[in-house]
Amino acid sequence: MTFAWPYALVLVLLAPLLLAVYLVMLRRRRRFAVSFASLSLIRDALPRQSRWRRRVPFALLLLSLLSLAVAAARPQAVAAVPMNRTTIILALDVSLSMCSTDVAPNRLAVAQEVARTFVADQPGGTRVGLVAFSGGAQLVAPPTTDRKPLLAAIDALRAGRGTAVGTALLRSIDAISTVNAGVTRSDADAQSDAVSPLPPGAYQPDIIVLLTDGATTQGFAPLKAAQLAADRQLRVYAIGFGTTAAAPLTCSPEQLGSDVFANQFAGGGGRGGVDGPARPALRIDERTLQSIADMTGGAYYRAGDAAELVDVFKDLPREIVLQKQHVEISFAFAAAGALLALLAVILSLAWNRSS
Helix, strand or coil: CEECCHHHHHHHHHHHHHHHHHHHHHHHHHHHHCCCCCHHHHHHHCCCCHHHHHHHHHHHHHHHHHHHHHHHCCEEEEEEECHHHCEEEEEEECEHHHHECCCCCCHHHHHHHHHHHHHHCCCCCCEEEEEEECCCEEEEEEEECCHHHHHHHHHCCCCECCCCHHHHHHHHHHHHHCCCCCCCCCCCCCCCCCCCCCCCCCCCCCEEEEEECCCCCCCCCHHHHHHHHHHCCCEEEEEEECCCCCEEEEECHHHCCCHHHHCCCCCCEECCEEEEEEECCCCCCHHHHHHHHHHHCCEEEEECCHHHHHHHHHHHHHHHCCEEEEEECHHHHHHHHHHHHHHHHHHHHHHHHHC
16 A cells, blocks of 8 residues: 555554543543542442443544544555556557568468457457557557457558557557547657656556567667656557568568559569568567566567467456556545544443443
């Protein structure tokens, strides 16, 4: 448990101070009682339960003060945020290397299929958006609970040149900022007066799922973009996809980005697609992806084939379905303090009357 106003805990000292005053008063009463001829006569005259009855209301009053003092410090407990409050941004790499056939039929086709399944399996209240990136990055589907336009956007992905991981993170941050007032745009100050940051160690309920098969070749620096996400308390779950085996690049007509892209391949197309010679697979920049995950409080996954990618996406809901967030529980302590004080008054009046 943490406290938003920890200095208010000084009020807890009122309880021992009041206890000290109470003990002093008891001592004075005892001195006054000595003036009587016989203490045994007084004790015999008093009911057996009168002594502890006098102590109980005071003890309840002390507990009430302690509870109210804790409430004044605004205690906060860690609670779980339901997933239906989550916005998930899928940032998918559509660079040329995603046409590699080391994962049949090619990496992009497998990523599209797995992304479709992931989107379809999300609870109805979860917003999902899609950012596609190669040499640049574009929000092709804003965060929405409507699955139809999102699935259509996944089907319409086109391959292009370059890899801009950092720029994709910036576009993802901006997409989340449109549906979460607690997240500023990537080009805005994270400490803006218009935004109330969460307590240290807490995260926004929204996440970014980044899938890539290579290393950044252009655009914004990935680690700087990751820092912007961390400043906004957004987690990034990074996925490195593909093998290290050399394989031909084969794109279907639907996956082609432009004629310029097609002209890169020697020999032209085959079976209605574009085939290229076998090329060494790009090395995934796992160190950077791991750093992005570590900086933002997310996780890094490695998937070498379609089955492993499916398993990674199956694991994602379990990672984010319960998200830790600090929730103020001052009301509970204030209510307990008020009830204890009321009980102390009721018992004091009832027992004094019966005595």
